[in-house]
Amino acid sequence: MAKFLEYVPGDSLLHRMSPAAKLVGAVLFAVACFVNSNLVFLLVMLVIALALAASCGLGRQTAGLCKAVLGFSVILAVVLVLTTPAGTPLVPLPWGYIGTGSLLAALTVIVRLMAAAIPLFLVFYVTRMSDITNAAVKQLHVPYKYAFTFTSTVHFIPVFMNDMAGIMEAQTARGVEFDGSLAKKLRLMMPLCVPLLVSSVRKTNSAAIAAEVRGFNLRTRASGYKDYPLAARDVAALGLCVALLGAAIALTALGM
Template sequence: MMNKLILGRYIPGDSLVHRLDPRAKLVSSFYFIGIIFLCNNLPSFAVMGAFTIFAILLSKVNLSFFLKGVRPLIWLILFTVILQLFFTQGGQVYWSWGIISITESGVMNAFYIFCRFVLIIFMSTLLTLTTPPLSLSDAIESLLRPLKAVKFPAHEISLMLSIALRFVPTLMDETEKIMNAQRARGVDFGEGNLMDKMRAIVPLLIPLFVSSFNRAEELATAMEARGYQGGEGRTKYRQLKWRLKDSLCILSYVALTFALLWARN
């Protein structure tokens, strides 16, 4: 199970993408998600796809990790694609039955939705695989720092995100241990109908919740014992430094925007 988990997982490396400032990677990822909705034809999606593949190659991370990132969301992607395929009207009609039909516009929109989902997941996975969770937390806090003028808890938000990312693999490991213990006691999580499978999950959820609350209490006690009292007056062990390559990274996304606008026309 741990090998299948991508969320919150960091793959150590020394590539150009790994060495970028986490703030540059975070801003670039959100910018990418924003401009991908400008894609409206095959050339524009080809530009975005080529840029994504180039970024993956620069990271030197195996492509299999990115495919694993798509796997947990495959049913959501297929559900959205099917809705677009059967309920979008326009263009030539290929097949029709009642209110359900497959049209030229439906096929194109379904393909575009699929490409958007996959490219967004790939770029988000690239961010988490090449950025340590603590660095990502520091980047979020740094970017939200101007909001402190309106009493926005930037430090607390970044702390919650970093703890959540840090403990996702731990909780998955705990889930695997509990499942193995339940299987040793004769529980089969794959037998029966839907209701039987849901009942089989109950013995898994209860000990997992108990373990999570105990772990949260232990973490809070450890933080209090070390004198944690919030973000006020705290110094930083990890200092973020913006370099020329980070500026070039942002400029590359600006250039991508112009290429995308050219491909749209």
């Protein structure tokens, strides 16, 4: 089973695209989502993002991702609803009111975060980790140590999640009941940070040693064996992302 943010092999269009084009495209897409607050535009962006996910058969992973982003953005949305008195008043509050504008703003936040996040996360699902690192180093001129640190961090997320699941399982077997209220769950999970921390430090340490004995310090920009030439589809995709960003800026400039 594919884990969070781990490469899923495939040969969809997104899989075949140049890693650098995917990275830059995803960033442009995310920026476009943030420079514009038009709900209709953002909904269109969300649909495009979901279509991209569907095109490479990652519906399940994306659904999981949407759920996670939703959870996070709902918190933001609630804050917004309570603190943005705008539009027709619906519910009076001691410090203002909740209006149609507040709800609209909250909805915008949720849609924006989801639309912006999906392509960025998709990059990790459709690109081998070494390709992201190497393309970032070779084409985007990111120093290797930074690129490696970043991709390794992403690589370790599922490892740590797996560890946490194992630790929770071990504690469940001892009678700790994790299913219950969130507050109770958090209280029970706090002591488990100790074993997680211990194993994480051990793991990162041995990972560092393993990389070092395979010549980590010798690596230069030219080291990567593979090249990532931009194909017509990459240029087209980048053009499309630039166009989307342009449209977002234009809409904002027009005050829409």
